Amino acid sequence: MSFEFIKKLPTPAEIRKELPLPAELVKIKEERDAEIRDVLTGKSNKFLVIIGPCSADNEDSVCDYVNRLARVNEQVKDKLILIPRIYTNKPRTTGEGYKGITSQPDPEKKPDFLAGLMAMRKMHIRAIQETGLTAADEMLYPENWGYVSDILSYVAIGARSVEDQQHRLTVSGFDVAAGMKNPTSGDFSVMLNSVYAAQHPHSFIYTGWEVNTHGNDLAHTVLRGATNKHGANIPNYHYEDLIRLWDMYEKMDLKNPACVIDANHSNSNKQFKEQIRITKEVMHSRKLSSDLHQLVKGVMIESYIEEGNQKVGAGCYGKSITDPCLGWDDTERLIYDIAEYE
Template sequence: MKYLNRLPEPNELKQRLKISHDMFHKKELRDQEIADILRGVSKKKIIIIGPCSSDNESSILDYVSRLAIIQESVKDKLLIIPRVYTAKPRTKGCGYMGMLHQPDKSSNEDVVKGIEQVRKIHIKVFNESELSTADEILYPDVYEYISDLLTYCSIGARTVESQEHRLLASGISCPVGMKNPTSGDLSVMLNAIFASQMPHRMLYMGWEVQTDGNPLSHAILRGSSLFGIEKQNCTISEFNYLRKHYKTPVFQVPSVIVDVSHSNALGNYNNQIYNCYNLIKLCNLYGWVNRMIKGLMIESYIEDGRQNVNGCCYGKSITDPCIGWKKTYDLLMKIANDWNII
């Protein structure tokens, strides 16, 4: 192992790439609205939506500016959070690993430059759209560089069993969604949520720190994959399991976000649309399901499908395939029109 470059201090980068007071105030208002939804104070639904990975600044800003227009038209029913995922977990450790590793999609990794790019893209998205963002916390130390920008965090299927990620989630100031592991074991996810709601003393970035616990940590259902077989877990069976095991006061906000992509899409990105339709029907049929499900997570971009990392199609994913803008617009309008917010 070689030591290459010393990373900047988080506060140094935050001072150099600041957010405005106006932006900070708007984020506070959105943070409160998201908390109210998860706690059941507000009946609105959360939609976390965007490309699988954020790889190109111009197309990302184009995409979120379109989301902002939709947000204004559906603001009475939906709260839209742009999915700005800047680090890409790789099952086999190869391929495009996200803006953090490859800020210019090049093969030469420059993590110091990547951290700056990560902070810049979150700031630019918020400035462009006034929609504060979501990111996956793949590397715990990176969180500190964007902690003042994120309005939602997720812990992925491959890291939800990590003690370090669970303890970090207990010190994060915004809601944290815990995904079920790729095995599909919901008890692992519930244990992660429970752990993250507790206060902890831990080692973090060269310090001994004390966390307060995160009362807004909650479940994300993303399906499972065992021996190459994809299986959904967004059915009434899984909701009944959570109804039985996911209760207050042990769990402070027994809420669920359903990731309609990944294994829930069964290998076909267009299945995201049908998953949304089916979930809305379930929520409209069963009040308790509607109260449990606080929102959806959708992989969407400007163009349908995916391309190779060096592809030149504007607004098309270079990782997992996404639904394109026309389908996205129609889907968001249908969600807003058809979901009975009770």
């Protein structure tokens, strides 16, 4: 066999027993989940801001960032729901490079999945304990959902995962918000078909079990830009793109039409400072159209304490070791600007 079996890892139940979510934090998560549900179903007019590092590489700096976010949250919570990005798995286009704290709790050392699972849960739980803010993460590996299902309030399905059947079926069993990104091709119909699949019940094999799911009515779209056949990035956050998406939603039998705009990735051509302008344009588009005000429920922004990025091992505290991010000063200003639009 070409597989080398290293060691059998604990089950999600075993990991959760080792590092449980305290009862008082369970209540916080339930309240946060309900708040986010109310936004996506149209019951609440608050706006989602999913914001934080490209990858959560260091517990201390990530929790420092989330504490800063919590202080701002106190000033804007009547208008916004701030959801920190604590992304613990990092997709790599070529398979090379740092793959997130769940794989490598120390980015300068070899992978250690057992230590990574513990480090991931410890960081998420600490962030909730210190701030009361439950987080978003990307579901890169569907079989890992059990390790985080009790701690996340928002899950993103990436551009390269959204066409995968197992991702779609797994989301159908979630009870939290799930944003399905458009694929790298930019095809809206692929994204909407993924939402349709996630919103409906399914029977399938999952982690060695035959399972039934009931569908997730909080599955929704995320626009992150596209890449054309020549490798050029094509944005899809403009007014015309949003109207087109609204029209396509109108023609499909989908619950809770909703869209979140990813201001980075192919929308910004990975020019991280552009996220400020893009976010403001999206907020302006919501003001111009009652349909878009109803459709666009939030934005995703990559930000950290220090702006830009660095190589693994460079040692700058609070600076991304993957994609470049907005710095804290710009982040704080932008959040207040978003609140002013609401």
